[in-house]
Amino acid sequence: MKVNRDDTIVALATAQGSAAIAIVRLSGSQAIALAESFFYAPGGQTQKRLQDKAGYTVHFGVLKYDNTIIDEVLISLFKAPHSYTGQDSVEISCHGSTYIQQQLLQLFLQHGARMAEPGEFTMRAFLNGKLDLSQAEAVADLIASNSAVSHQVAMQQMRGGFSSKIKVLRDHLINFASLIELELDFSEEDVEFADRSDLKQLVASISGVLQKLLHSFEVGNVIKNGIPVAIVGKPNAGKSTLLNVLLDDDRAIVSEIPGTTRDVIEDEMVIDGVLFRFMDTAGIRTTTDVIEQIGVNKAFEVIKKSAIVIYLFDAHELSSGDLQLEIDLLKEHIGTSQLVIAANKIDIENEADLQAEFANFEEVLYLSAKTQKNTEQLKQRLVSLFDSRTVNATETIVTNARHADSLRKAYDALQNVTRGLNEQLAGDLLALDIRYALDELGSIVGAVTNADLLESIFTRFCIGK
Amino acid sequence: MKVNRDDTIVALATAQGSAAIAIVRLSGSQAIALAESFFYAPGGQTQKRLQDKAGYTVHFGVLKYDNTIIDEVLISLFKAPHSYTGQDSVEISCHGSTYIQQQLLQLFLQHGARMAEPGEFTMRAFLNGKLDLSQAEAVADLIASNSAVSHQVAMQQMRGGFSSKIKVLRDHLINFASLIELELDFSEEDVEFADRSDLKQLVASISGVLQKLLHSFEVGNVIKNGIPVAIVGKPNAGKSTLLNVLLDDDRAIVSEIPGTTRDVIEDEMVIDGVLFRFMDTAGIRTTTDVIEQIGVNKAFEVIKKSAIVIYLFDAHELSSGDLQLEIDLLKEHIGTSQLVIAANKIDIENEADLQAEFANFEEVLYLSAKTQKNTEQLKQRLVSLFDSRTVNATETIVTNARHADSLRKAYDALQNVTRGLNEQLAGDLLALDIRYALDELGSIVGAVTNADLLESIFTRFCIGK
Numbered sequence: 001m002k003v004n005r006d007d008t009i010v011a012l013a014t015a016q017g018s019a020a021i022a023i024v025r026l027s028g029s030q031a032i033a034l035a036e037s038f039f040y041a042p043g044g045q046t047q048k049r050l051q052d053k054a055g056y057t058v059h060f061g062v063l064k065y066d067n068t069i070i071d072e073v074l075i076s077l078f079k080a081p082h083s084y085t086g087q088d089s090v091e092i093s094c095h096g097s098t099y100i101q102q103q104l105l106q107l108f109l110q111h112g113a114r115m116a117e118p119g120e121f122t123m124r125a126f127l128n129g130k131l132d133l134s135q136a137e138a139v140a141d142l143i144a145s146n147s148a149v150s151h152q153v154a155m156q157q158m159r160g161g162f163s164s165k166i167k168v169l170r171d172h173l174i175n176f177a178s179l180i181e182l183e184l185d186f187s188e189e190d191v192e193f194a195d196r197s198d199l200k201q202l203v204a205s206i207s208g209v210l211q212k213l214l215h216s217f218e219v220g221n222v223i224k225n226g227i228p229v230a231i232v233g234k235p236n237a238g239k240s241t242l243l244n245v246l247l248d249d250d251r252a253i254v255s256e257i258p259g260t261t262r263d264v265i266e267d268e269m270v271i272d273g274v275l276f277r278f279m280d281t282a283g284i285r286t287t288t289d290v291i292e293q294i295g296v297n298k299a300f301e302v303i304k305k306s307a308i309v310i311y312l313f314d315a316h317e318l319s320s321g322d323l324q325l326e327i328d329l330l331k332e333h334i335g336t337s338q339l340v341i342a343a344n345k346i347d348i349e350n351e352a353d354l355q356a357e358f359a360n361f362e363e364v365l366y367l368s369a370k371t372q373k374n375t376e377q378l379k380q381r382l383v384s385l386f387d388s389r390t391v392n393a394t395e396t397i398v399t400n401a402r403h404a405d406s407l408r409k410a411y412d413a414l415q416n417v418t419r420g421l422n423e424q425l426a427g428d429l430l431a432l433d434i435r436y437a438l439d440e441l442g443s444i445v446g447a448v449t450n451a452d453l454l455e456s457i458f459t460r461f462c463i464g465k
Numbered sequence: 466m467k468v469n470r471d472d473t474i475v476a477l478a479t480a481q482g483s484a485a486i487a488i489v490r491l492s493g494s495q496a497i498a499l500a501e502s503f504f505y506a507p508g509g510q511t512q513k514r515l516q517d518k519a520g521y522t523v524h525f526g527v528l529k530y531d532n533t534i535i536d537e538v539l540i541s542l543f544k545a546p547h548s549y550t551g552q553d554s555v556e557i558s559c560h561g562s563t564y565i566q567q568q569l570l571q572l573f574l575q576h577g578a579r580m581a582e583p584g585e586f587t588m589r590a591f592l593n594g595k596l597d598l599s600q601a602e603a604v605a606d607l608i609a610s611n612s613a614v615s616h617q618v619a620m621q622q623m624r625g626g627f628s629s630k631i632k633v634l635r636d637h638l639i640n641f642a643s644l645i646e647l648e649l650d651f652s653e654e655d656v657e658f659a660d661r662s663d664l665k666q667l668v669a670s671i672s673g674v675l676q677k678l679l680h681s682f683e684v685g686n687v688i689k690n691g692i693p694v695a696i697v698g699k700p701n702a703g704k705s706t707l708l709n710v711l712l713d714d715d716r717a718i719v720s721e722i723p724g725t726t727r728d729v730i731e732d733e734m735v736i737d738g739v740l741f742r743f744m745d746t747a748g749i750r751t752t753t754d755v756i757e758q759i760g761v762n763k764a765f766e767v768i769k770k771s772a773i774v775i776y777l778f779d780a781h782e783l784s785s786g787d788l789q790l791e792i793d794l795l796k797e798h799i800g801t802s803q804l805v806i807a808a809n810k811i812d813i814e815n816e817a818d819l820q821a822e823f824a825n826f827e828e829v830l831y832l833s834a835k836t837q838k839n840t841e842q843l844k845q846r847l848v849s850l851f852d853s854r855t856v857n858a859t860e861t862i863v864t865n866a867r868h869a870d871s872l873r874k875a876y877d878a879l880q881n882v883t884r885g886l887n888e889q890l891a892g893d894l895l896a897l898d899i900r901y902a903l904d905e906l907g908s909i910v911g912a913v914t915n916a917d918l919l920e921s922i923f924t925r926f927c928i929g930k
Contacts, residue, residue: 015484015561018608020586020930022479023486023558044624056523058541069620071607076523076541093488093556096480096930097608099616121485142536143483143562151564155534159509465485465561 005127006087008034009116010108012101013464019096024104025464027089027121030112035075035090038063038107042072050090055079063092065107071100085121086128119461123454126446132163133446133457137400140461141224148273149223153397162396162403163445165213169206170441176202177434183427192427199430200421203414210411213398217407220399222307226268226277227386230302230337232330233312238344242312242369243267243278246379272383279306300333308338308385310378315343315354315366323358338385342378344369402457406440413437470592471552473499474581475573477566478929484561489569490929492554492586495577500540500555503528503572507537515555520544528557530572536565550586551593584926588919591911597628598911598922602865605926606689613738614688618862627861627868628910630678634671635906641667642899648892657892664895665886668879675876678863682872685864687772691733691742692851695767695802697795698777703809707777707834708732708743711844737848744771765798773803773850775843780808780819780831788823803850807843809834867922871905878902 008028014021026035036050040062048061055078063070074093083089094100109115117123119140126136138157145151156162179194222228231239247269267278279302303309311330313323327341346354346366358364365381367374398404413436420430442448473493479486491500501515505527513526520543528535539558548554559565574580582588584605591601603623610616621627644659687693696704712734732743744767768774776795778788792806811819811831823829830846832839863869881898907913 011485013484013486013561014488015480015482017480017482018927019480020476020478020608020927021488021490021556023488025486056525058521058523058543060521068617069624071620072623074541076539078523091486091558095604095607096478097610097616099610099612100607103616139560142560142565143485145562145564147564151562151568152533155536158537159534462483462485 005124008108008113009120009124010105010113011116011121011464012105013091014096016098017096018098021093022096022101024092024094024101024108025089025116025121026092026108026113027083027085027087027116027124028113029088031088031090032077032079034108034112035063035092037111038065038070039075040064044069050075050077053077055082063094063104063107070103070107071095081128081130084130085124086130087124116463117458118463119458119465122461122465123458126454131158132160133449134163134166134400134403134444135160136446137402137457138162139465141399143462143465147223147270147275150275150399153220153223153399156396157399162398165209165396166441166444169209170438170447172202173206173434173438173441177431177438180427180431180434184431194427196421200418203417203421207411207414207418210407210414213396214404214407214411216396217398217401217404220397220404221401223275223397224399226275227308227382228277228279228306229308229310229382230279230299230306231310231312232299232303233310233344234314234317236317237312237314238369239280239312242310242342242344242375243280245369245372245375246278271379274383274386276382303330303333303337304335306337308340308382309334310340310342312342312344312369314345315358316345316350320357320360323361327361339363340365340378340381340385342367346373347371403444406444410437410440413440470589473573473578474585474589475570475578476581476586476929477570478556479561481563482561483563486558487561487566489557489559489566489573490554490581490586491557491573491578492548492550492552492581492589493578494553496553496555497542497544499573499577500528500557502576503530503535504540505529509534515540515542518542520547528559528569528572535568535572536560546593546595549595550589551595552589581928582923583928584923584930587926587930588923591919596623597625598914599628599631599865599868599909600625601911602867602922603627604930606864608927608930611733612688612691612735612740615740615864618685618688618864621861622864627863630674630861631906631909634674635903635912637667638671638899638903638906642896642903645892645896645899649896659892661886665883668882668886672876672879672883675872675879678861679869679872679876681861682863682866682869685862685869686866688740688862689864691740692773692847693742693744693771694773694775694847695744695764695771696775696777697764697768698775698809699779699782701782702777702779703834704745704777707775707807707809707840707843708745710834710837710840711743736844739848739851741847768795768798768802769800771802773805773847774799775805775807777807777809777834779810780823781810781815785822785825788826792826804828805830805843805846805850807832811838812836868909871909875902875905878905 006029008026008030010024010026013023013025032050036048039048039050039059040046041048042061044062044064048059050059053059057077059075059077061075062072071094076091076093078084078089080087092104094104122131122136122139125131126133131139135158138154141154142151142158145154176194176199182193183191231243233239247267269276269278309330311327313326318326330339341361341363342365343354343358344367346368351366355366365374365378367378369375398407413433416433417430417437420433439448443453471494473491473495475489475491478488478490497516501513504513504515504524505511506513507526509527509529513524515524518524522542524540524542526540527537536559541556541558543549543554545551545553557569559569587596587601587604590596591598596604600623603619606619607616607623610619641659641664647658648656696708698704712732734741734743774795776792778791783791795804806826806828807830808819808823809832811833816831820831830839830843832843834840863872878898878901882895882902885895885898904913908918
């Protein structure tokens, strides 16, 4: 990653492919001058000024090079520091032909701009203090968001919700750290500027917040990647039919809006704004057949990775006693996952009988995957299981593994501080651990950073952001 | 296609998929009010005004609905009649998440906007007199353009080059038509306001222009769809290797610019800004084997559709005499296509010998598809064949089948006028044919139009344009 932050970068900011409009984006000290040098009034004869125009204005004209008009364009002007990157920037809205996109990029590349690296616009925004690091990371999450919940969490983080929480913790710690470091200057005199019991209380309180944030990462991870749901049951239980019902339904929602259909990943779906990730499995009953046992073992592996297990059975095939055996077996492997038991192949004629058969399993859902009877109820159950475990969208949720790692290290360092305080360690030893915790918290928002960290963060961005 | 032209339409204007930025576009009487109703200052608390702001300005804020911030956005404002459509319009630049795109579309759809039909923004521009019909059609061509030449032709048409040519022809004819129609009012008095010899000359001159435009359509069609090139030769001649060399080279050019790679259609390539469409064929030698004969017949069909035929042969396998036989056979089927003869599998050791062997075929190109020796020369030959047949980018070229059809009908009507003049037909009969020619010319630019025509034109647009 280039460290020069003033040279002019260019990239296509909109998605690949031909469309009505595409945006080519330039940022850097020469961005406006460069665009201006090819910019003419609509007639194509008179050159048009951009540099003396105000920011947040739009200008219509043509981009012309070598006597050839490349396109009629709208140029939006942003002047440092009042732009996304904090630098002079232009956004050129052109006709969305792939040919024109290429021509414009080539034009600017051949005249002093260079191709932006992934995330470089946002990195510049960070380097120019427009966003802190966790906010910058949330921009990538926001673009990747594919459900109401992941969108809300990323939006809150981008808008500084998480950052301000971290900032409060750091400010308290910094205050104590400086008092303790002051003591070191007077170490001959054996004074204590920092009240040890106050410090202990503060460390305990911060540790509590960190623990809560760390716990939220479990949820955050699930929000970002989808809640893993294992569908288990015997081969004839109707698992695939159920899966199709759930997924087809989702596809229908997506395609309600013409022009917005996206590639739907076969085994994911969004219900009420929550992303679920479904995993089909082989049957789970005990067997002496080795080949079948492999399939069963795989099913247990899937169950281990899931947050929710749907056990689906054919209500005509299974006796109440067998169901009990199956559930008992399942519960040995289910760990902390939530269990949903669903009786399949229910219809009006047999519903009452079957409900009587399984009357002592209160939690059984009676449905028919084929006729979609009560499948809506199943979805609501899934959503409620997620809700009850987890999410309050206004609460801060950590979704980023890097943040979780730093929070964990800061937490561990603070545990050392607590131990040190209990053992009445000298201030200089306490100061080391406090400093370490501060650095880790600082790295989350980018108050403490280095080139490698920035590179690893911004390379996961798309180009043009 | 809806005919209401004032209601507010909305669409995604940028390409599908997640990216740094996406643009949602609104046009219609309520476009600005609708955007304003959800638009808040960045803090999310204070509502922001848009309706009292000037056109061609950009506004930063958040779109919020039901207490949920959907995104931080930039809104560009355009006020009637100074917009693309001629109506009040806004372009909302949001984070390019597919989720956010959908949310914004749904927000506006649920509050009074409707989804734009394909091409509806441009149709409104036409209906509001911002573009004539041939210019509007060129917008779609421009977006679809994939080579320098198709781009230039579409750009010239969009900027009114073709329209102004048609307009001049119509103005002259209208002048005469009104004089002749004036005669009809005085028909009892047998006067001639319109000088017949002047009219004859005018019709001849206009017919000449129309003929030239009609001829340009042959070229225009080829520019738009690519120049069809048949590669023929025996199975071991190295046709596929040659094709790969040509196509791979093209791919390398495309991928020079990170982020601009597009789906390359396997058998198309752009050389020096000209689009070629390659068609591989089976061998072409005469055979008594029925199955093989079918393949050969197919090869002849491909040759018939091509503008250029490359005959490739293995220089080690074919004698000079056999080559003559092959070429003679080929020429029976080649029609007006240009022929390029290429000797393959040439290297330094054998080059002189082989050139001697085929010395009496002056036009043979000596190359090696495998080592890419002289393949560049082959490409230049293809480009020069195109140039010599065809194109002067400043000349008007008809690329649209609808236009060609109207030009042909106008031309035929004018031939009737000429015949009528020679036979000294009465003015009212002449007037009929002149009127017909005028209508056909008028339909090209949309001076004469109807709903069906508009529908058939604009439905081939992408949504959002």
